[in-house]
Amino acid sequence: MVVLNVSEDIEAKIRRLRELGKAGMESEPAPVSKPTPSKKPAKRPRTIGSIRAKERRKRVMIGASIVIIIILLASIGAYMYFQNRAEKALINARTKKLAEVNMYFKPEFFNNTNCTGDVNSIKAQLVNQITHAKSVDELNAIDVKGRYDLALQKYNECVQEIKQKEMEKQLNIAKEQRIKAVELEFQSLLSMPLPDEIKNKAVSYMNDIEGRIKAAGSVGEVNSIKADPYLLELWRDYYYWRINYLTEQGYKDVILEYSGSKRMVSASEAKAILGGIMDYRELMKYKVLKVEWVELSLVLPKKNINGAFILPGDRIKIFIQGKNDTAFDGYFELVLLPTQGGSISVSESQSQSSSSSTSSSTSYSESHSSSASPGGASISDSSSASDSYSNAQSSSQSSSASYSYNVNLAEILKAIAAGKIQASEEVKKQLTAYGWKVLDLEKGTSLEAIDHNTQLLVIVKVPSIFVPDILDNQKALYITRVST
Secondary structure, three states, X not given: OHHHHHHHHXXXXXXXXXXXXXXXXXXXXXXXXXXXXXOOOOOOOOOHHHHHHHHHHHHHHHHHHHHHHHHHHHHHHHHXXXXXXXXXXXHHHHHHHHHHHHHHOOHHHOXXXXXXXHHHHHHHHHHXXXXXXXXXXXXXXXXXXXXXXXXXXXXXXXXXXXXXXHHHHHHHHHHHHHHHHHHHHHHHHHOOOOOHHHHHHHHHHHHHHHHHHHHOOOHHHHHHOOOHHHHHHHHHHHHHHHHHHHHHOOOOEEEEEEOOEEEEEEHHHHHHHHHOOOOHHHHOOEEEEEOOEEEEEEEEEHHHHHHHOOOOOOEEEEEEOOEEEEEEEEEEEEEEOOHHHOEEEEEEEEEEEEEEEEEEEEEXXXXXXXXXXXXXXXXXXXXXXXXXXXXXEEEEEEEXXXXXXXXXXXXXXXXXXXXXXXXXXXXXXXHHHHHHXXXXXXXXXXXXXXXXXXXXXXXXXXXXXXXXXXXXXXXXXXXXXXXX
C-alpha cells in the first residue's frame, strides 16, 4: 500500500511538471531556423530573463529526472518485490509438487526391480516437467496422482505378466514332472507279459491321463490328476487274467507271494484276496505263481509229524518253529519206519531126562543059650548071630539146551533183497505185520510202541517254490494235517 501511494504522488508531480513545461514553452516563441552563416556570429549578451528561463528549465528537467529516477526505482523495487514473491510462490509450489511425487512414487510401492523401467521413466518425466514449470498455474496443472496411477498400472501389468510367465513356467514343469511320473507308474504294469486287450487298455488310460494333465490350467489341478483308480483296475485285470490262465492250464491252486511270504490258495481264494485290496501299490507287491509239485523226503522226529498218524493223501501244512507267520502247503505221501527203530529178538530152549533103579536083599540069623546055678549062684550064657545082605542100584540122566538171538531189520531187508533167505515171502509177511503196521497198532491200541524221538522218513508233495525254505529249516519243521 505504501508503494502505491508513493507511485501516485510521483505521477501527480510529473503531471504538474509537464504542465509547467508546456506553459514555459508556450510563452517563448518558437525559434526560426536560419541558414548556417559562414561565419560565426558574434555573441549577443544574454538577458536576465533568458537566464532565468534557462535556469527554470534546468530545474524543471532536474526535478523531472529525479522524479523519473524515483519512479524507476520504485517501479524496479515493486517489480523486484512482486518478482521475488512470485518466484517464492513458484519455488514453494514446485517443492510441494516434488514432495507429492515422492509421496506417491515410494520405492516400497515398486519393489520388483524387473518392472520399474516404466515407473522410473514416468517419474523422471514428471520431475522434469515440474522442474521446468514457469508458473504456479502450470505446476498446479500437473496431475501427479494421474501419472502415479498410470505408473502403478504399468507396474502391476508388468508384475502380473512376470507372475503369469512364472506360473506358466511352474505349470509346465509340474506338467512335465507329472507326465513322467504317470509314465513311470504305468511302466511297471506295461513291463509285465500282458495280453493285448489289457495292454491296449493300459495305453489308452495313460494317454487319457496325459491329455488331462496337458490341458490343466494350474499346478493344483495338475497334482489332483491321479492314476491310482486306473492302475488299480489294470493290476486287478492282470492278476485275474493270470489266475484264469493258470486255471485253464489245469492248475487248481496258485501260489500267492507277498513281500517274500508265500502261500498256496485256490484260484477263487486268490481272486478274493486280490479283489479286497484297494491300493494298487499294495497290489503290486503280490505275485501269482503256478504250482509245480515236487516230492520231497524229510527225516523228522515222530513228534514233529503229528505223531506219524497222517495218512497218504492228507492235506498238510509245514510250519517252521520260530516263524509263526510262515507255513507251506502240501500233501502227505508216505511215512517209513527206519530200521533203527527196533530189531526182532528170537529165543529157544530144549531139555531131556531119563532114570532107572534095581534093588535085592538076603538075611540069616542064629541064637544059642545055657544056664546053671552052682552054689546058689545063677549062671546063664546066651549067644545070637544074624547076618543080613541088601543090594540097591539107581541111575538117572537129563539134558537141556536153550539159545536166543536178535535179528537186525536192516540186515533182514538186505538179505531178502539179495535172495539169501528162504521163504522170503513169508518173512516179508511177518515184517509187514511187525514194522509196516506198528504205527497203526499204536493208533489202534493207544499205546506208544516207538519212542517219540524216533526219526522217521516221510515223503511230502509240496510246490517247488517252497523247497529252498524247507531245506534251509529242516531241523525246525513241523508237519500238521489240515482238518476238513
